[in-house]
Amino acid sequence: MTRARVTLTFLAASAAAAAALATVPAQAADAGALGACAELVGQAPGSADLRNDCGVPIEASVAVTGQADPACVPIAAYGTAVVRWEGDGTAEYAYDC
Secondary structure, three states, X not given: OOHHHHHHHHXXXXXXXXXXXXXXXXXXXXXXXXXXXXXXXXXXXXXEEEEEOOOOOEEEEEEEOOOOOOOOEEEOOOOEEEEEXXXXXXXXXXXXX
């Protein structure tokens, strides 16, 4: 290939990669399309603090060691919430419901 053809090929590939990385406006996307939005940001005995990293409302919960997971709680876009449970289990990770 000539240097000009290599340069044009590289530029075309770069443009295609940039287009693939374009973000969807948060208002136009739903939580399912965004993937995992819930984040475990803290915990205490019987409770965990969750954060919604997405621009849409979600419901989320945590996986608790040694017992059933607590009910899902609503979290506003970019908001936080607390999920609570009975017992000594520890929150392992957060997940979207």
